[in-house]
Amino acid sequence: MSQIYPLVCTRGVVILPGQDIVIDVGREVSLKAVDNAQDNYEGKVILVSQKDVSVEDPGQEDLFGVGTLCEIRHIRRFENFMRVKFRGLHRAQLSQMEKSANGDLIQVDLLQSIRQDETEEQALVRMIIDSFEKSSNLDKFLPKDVIMELSRGIGADQLSDKSVAVLPLALERKQTYLETLGINDRLEMLIQDLEKEKEMDEVEKRINETVKKRIDQGQKDYYLREKLTAIKEELGDVVEQDKDAENIRQRLENNPYPETIKKKVKDELSRYEMLPMASGETGIIKTYIDWLMDLPWWQETTDIKDLNQAQAILDADHYGLEKVKERILEYLAVKQMTNSLKAPILCLVGPPGVGKTSLAKSVARALDRKFVKISLGGVRDEAEIRGHRRTYLGAMPGRIIQGMKKAGVINPVFLIDEIDKMASDYKGDPSSAMLEVLDPEQNALFSDHYIEEAYDLSHVLFIATANYLENIPEALRDRLEIIQLSSYTDVEKTHIAREHLLPKQLEENGLKPSQLKISDEMILYLIRYYTREAGVRQLERTLGTICRKTVLAILKDHKKSITLTKKRIKEWLGNEKVDYGHKEKKDQIGTVTGLAYTSFGGDILQIEANRFEGKGRLILTGKLGDVMKESASIALDYIKAHAKEFHIDPKKFEDCDIHIHVPEGAVPKDGPSAGVTMTTALVSCFSEIPVKANLAMTGEVTLRGNVLPIGGLKEKSLAAYRSGITTILIPKENVRDLDEIPQEVKDAVTFIPVSNVKQVLKNALVD
Ligand code: ADP
Numbered sequence: 060m061s062q063i064y065p066l067v068c069t070r071g072v073v074i075l076p077g078q079d080i081v082i083d084v085g086r087e088v089s090l091k092a093v094d095n096a097q098d099n100y101e102g103k104v105i106l107v108s109q110k111d112v113s114v115e116d117p118g119q120e121d122l123f124g125v126g127t128l129c130e131i132r133h134i135r136r137f138e139n140f141m142r143v144k145f146r147g148l149h150r151a152q153l154s155q156m157e158k159s160a161n162g163d164l165i166q167v168d169l170l171q172s173i174r175q176d177e178t179e180e181q182a183l184v185r186m187i188i189d190s191f192e193k194s195s196n197l198d199k200f201l202p203k204d205v206i207m208e209l210s211r212g213i214g215a216d217q218l219s220d221k222s223v224a225v226l227p228l229a230l231e232r233k234q235t236y237l238e239t240l241g242i243n244d245r246l247e248m249l250i251q252d253l254e255k256e257k258e259m260d261e262v263e264k265r266i267n268e269t270v271k272k273r274i275d276q277g278q279k280d281y282y283l284r285e286k287l288t289a290i291k292e293e294l295g296d297v298v299e300q301d302k303d304a305e306n307i308r309q310r311l312e313n314n315p316y317p318e319t320i321k322k323k324v325k326d327e328l329s330r331y332e333m334l335p336m337a338s339g340e341t342g343i344i345k346t347y348i349d350w351l352m353d354l355p356w357w358q359e360t361t362d363i364k365d366l367n368q369a370q371a372i373l374d375a376d377h378y379g380l381e382k383v384k385e386r387i388l389e390y391l392a393v394k395q396m397t398n399s400l401k402a403p404i405l406c407l408v409g410p411p412g413v414g415k416t417s418l419a420k421s422v423a424r425a426l427d428r429k430f431v432k433i434s435l436g437g438v439r440d441e442a443e444i445r446g447h448r449r450t451y452l453g454a455m456p457g458r459i460i461q462g463m464k465k466a467g468v469i470n471p472v473f474l475i476d477e478i479d480k481m482a483s484d485y486k487g488d489p490s491s492a493m494l495e496v497l498d499p500e501q502n503a504l505f506s507d508h509y510i511e512e513a514y515d516l517s518h519v520l521f522i523a524t525a526n527y528l529e530n531i532p533e534a535l536r537d538r539l540e541i542i543q544l545s546s547y548t549d550v551e552k553t554h555i556a557r558e559h560l561l562p563k564q565l566e567e568n569g570l571k572p573s574q575l576k577i578s579d580e581m582i583l584y585l586i587r588y589y590t591r592e593a594g595v596r597q598l599e600r601t602l603g604t605i606c607r608k609t610v611l612a613i614l615k616d617h618k619k620s621i622t623l624t625k626k627r628i629k630e631w632l633g634n635e636k637v638d639y640g641h642k643e644k645k646d647q648i649g650t651v652t653g654l655a656y657t658s659f660g661g662d663i664l665q666i667e668a669n670r671f672e673g674k675g676r677l678i679l680t681g682k683l684g685d686v687m688k689e690s691a692s693i694a695l696d697y698i699k700a701h702a703k704e705f706h707i708d709p710k711k712f713e714d715c716d717i718h719i720h721v722p723e724g725a726v727p728k729d730g731p732s733a734g735v736t737m738t739t740a741l742v743s744c745f746s747e748i749p750v751k752a753n754l755a756m757t758g759e760v761t762l763r764g765n766v767l768p769i770g771g772l773k774e775k776s777l778a779a780y781r782s783g784i785t786t787i788l789i790p791k792e793n794v795r796d797l798d799e800i801p802q803e804v805k806d807a808v809t810f811i812p813v814s815n816v817k818q819v820l821k822n823a824l825v826d
């Protein structure tokens with residue numbers, strides 16, 4: 060049965076039965092229609108959607124064929140529109156439209172939903188409810204009350220309409236729902252739409268995720284860091300750590316660190332920041348970062364290129380050493396000329412206290428470079444040179460890297476002291492690590508276990524020192540340019556004391572030269588009776604002591620100046636410490652002075668032989684090495700073979716035990732050069748002819764009595780000279796070494812070349 064109601068056309072809105080909707084009504088006809096409905100139709104009105112939203116004044120052909128009978132629930136009037144809340148009541152089939160003064164009217168037939176197969180309906184409803192329950196996301200479309208109603212079990216009719224009302228569907232689709240009367244048909248449509256929605260939702264989610272992933276990694280880091288800081292602040296755990304990190308980042312930015320180092324530090328920093336302050340590991344990481352940052356990577360000093368100036372500085376710092384200084388200058392000149400870092404490394408070899416360290420310092424001064432020093436004395440573990448891996452507790456970089464940090468520049472003069480005192484053991488061979496340090500081919504990529512990154516040592520000027528050439532590992536010796544320094548004579552020592560040591564000590568103790576008067580004679584006295592050494596270290600200390608005592612005397616006893624006398628020296632330093640002319644004072648039987656060459660320079664060595672009733676045994680004492688023991692048996696066999704010539708009764712060898720002793724029994728001694736000395740001692744002992752007291756000798760002996768050359772003649776002669784010896788027997792082949800011996804020594808000592816034992820005995824034994 061047809062009825063007539065006022066008509067309101069909507070744009071883009073379809074109302075379903077049971078749905079509430081608020082619409083702003085603005086068109087003149089529509090306003091009239093609403094008023095008409097209020098006044099004459101108990102607030103009932105038909106709402107129909109236009110097919111095309113842009114049509115201003117739609118005719119019936121512009122409208123869909125089915126609309127909705129609605130009830131006006133509420134009206135708010137504004138100046139030129141009304142805000143009206145409608146509730147959908149029924150589907151309505153439109154038939155005839157009429158224009159009137161009170162707006163449009165429409166004739167309609169109300170439509171009823173059609174129930175279809177009931178089982179199917181139930182199944183469909185269940186599917187829809189299931190689908191809602193499974194998809195948590197759908198509640199973003201479904202208001203809570205709908206879900207509540209669903210769970211209470213509303214009718215299938217309402218279910219479809221309520222759902223469609225809230226789903227974000229296109230206008231036409233909604234209109235189709237309105238026009239479809241079969242409830243099951245609508246439910247099927249609904250299931251399709253829900254599925255589609257779910258799919259859309261997932262696609263959307265996926266897109267969101269990819270977008271999120273694409274946020275630049277840096278931004279993410281930034282975000283995380285900010286978040287972390289916030290967390291830490293919240294915990295009151297701020298902020299030393301972050302300040303540190305910030306400072307480090309700044310330093311990295313502002314300085315030309317190599318890229319690899321920048322990266323490494325940044326990586327470590329991120330770890331550092333992630334860890335809580337209290338964790339032990341932060342300290343370890345921070346220390347590591349500090350090492351990386353503090354090492355010099357680019358800082359460099361500029362060399363002075365003026366070799367005249369370099370020479371002036373070397374001369375000013377050291378007395379004598381002409382040849383050595385010349386070699387050093389040559390070395391610097393070549394280095395400058397070739398501009399090559401591949402020159403071999405300088406190695407200064409000589410006894411202690413002869414100025415190796417101070418020469419190296421002078422080289423640094425002459426080039427205006429920084430100076431650092433490490434000592435390898437007693438180093439037996441490779442890790443001391445190359446560092447420990449960071450996994451070790453308390454790991455540290457090796458000494459090379461430590462030295463570089465101390466230097467603070469990439470091109471210091473780097474002194475490696477006592478390179479001959481390295482030992483190797485099961486912990487690895489430090490000398491192979493040193494090889495890598497000193498080899499110009501390799502040291503641009505020096506690897507320290509702790510630092511991990513390669514470090515370039517190729518700008519460093521390495522200078523090594525050693526006491527004893529033979530003790531430097533062979534492979535290392537190859538890489539070194541050896542410069543020998545030897546002991547000083549008394550005259551040289553006097554010069555050094557007068558020109559260098561004394562002025563230095565005076566200044567250190569705040570004395571004026573006029574306040575302490577020392578004659579050359581007194582210096583010599585100090586040298587001879589208070590020091591016995593190859594170099595001048597002890598002498599420097601002694602002068603230091605004298606300066607201190609002088610200061611005390613001036614301040615305490617109000618003396619104006621001190622003149623040093625033997626008496627005063629004895630008073631201040633005690634009795635003479637050294638027996639100058641440390642030799643046998645009288646000609647003795649069985650006691651001969653030999654000469655040794657040690658890492659402390661040369662020294663004299665008394666050899667004593669004695670015999671007593673026995674069975675022909677040979678006893679050796681005094682910590683003799685194998686070579687020295689062999690020399691003793693060679694000597695004995697030689698004498699046995701030549702007993703007649705020496706007027707010795709051969710029977711004596713059978714009824715006697717022979718004892719050879721080399722005093723200072725605790726010091727190990729070895730080497731073949733005591734051969735002549737032992738032979739002489741034995742002959743003297745058996746023949747009972749004394750040996751001259753002021754005579755010393757050195758030389759290896761063969762079984763047939765030939766005397767072979769020895770090494771270290773210069774040091775040995777200096778030692779003999781220091782001890783007041785006046786004659787030295789030397790192997791004939793060593794005569795060529797006499798060139799090297801200072802004139803001062805040659806003036807005081809007679810050198811007699813010998814080629815066999817008979818000549819030795821002829822010169823050594825008292826006639
Ligand atoms: P080394 O390193 O060879 O053991 P040092 O360089 O420590 O010896 O020398 C010890 C002291 O003797 C230093 O104060 C040094 O200046 C001084 N010295 C050594 N030789 C000379 C020399 N020829 N001229 C001036 N001073 C010297």
